[in-house]
Amino acid sequence: MEKPKITFDTPAFTYDELESQLDAYEKNPEGYKHDEPSIISIRQGIRAGRAGSVAVGGCLLHHDKLISENMSKANSPYHRLDLHAEMVLLNELEDRLCDDKKPGMRNYTLFTSQEPCPMCLARICFSQVGKTYYVYRDAHSPEAGELTNYERMPEGFKILGSRLVVEEADCSPVLKEIARQVWLNSIDHAVDEWLERY
């Protein structure tokens, strides 16, 4: 059978250039309330990309206070394809909350540099993490489409998630474009690695 083909835009900048753009960006928390966690998530995304995974990162807040940040570990050091950034962060949190029967998940906020995939959205619904914000969503990329991934979840998940917020982050469009470019630097190579495993 023929190997499936998915084409993505060619990135216009390297990780080094994108990191410089991030350093040069002056955050504007009054204008965009999610600039700060968005920048942290993108930096983690660059880390993930440099390590060989899809360049997505994220962070977790508890009552608006940063409690952790991490990155996708799905392709590297070896293929653990469940370890998207969201999963890594929620794994850590659930381990930390292991003795807590009523952890008040509504008080946690998850940030990611890219729109969560359906696997991570299912986990978000199961875990009941109160709010999830993603820096960038590319409605034109082949894996996206008109509807958000969250809008396309099966009905049962929508019921589970009916009290949750899952939306694009309120951050500068400058950061959204940097997040997109970061991701584009990693996606071709990662997809090819998955398909080569067939």
Ligand SMILES: [Zn+2]
């Ligand atoms: Zn995912």
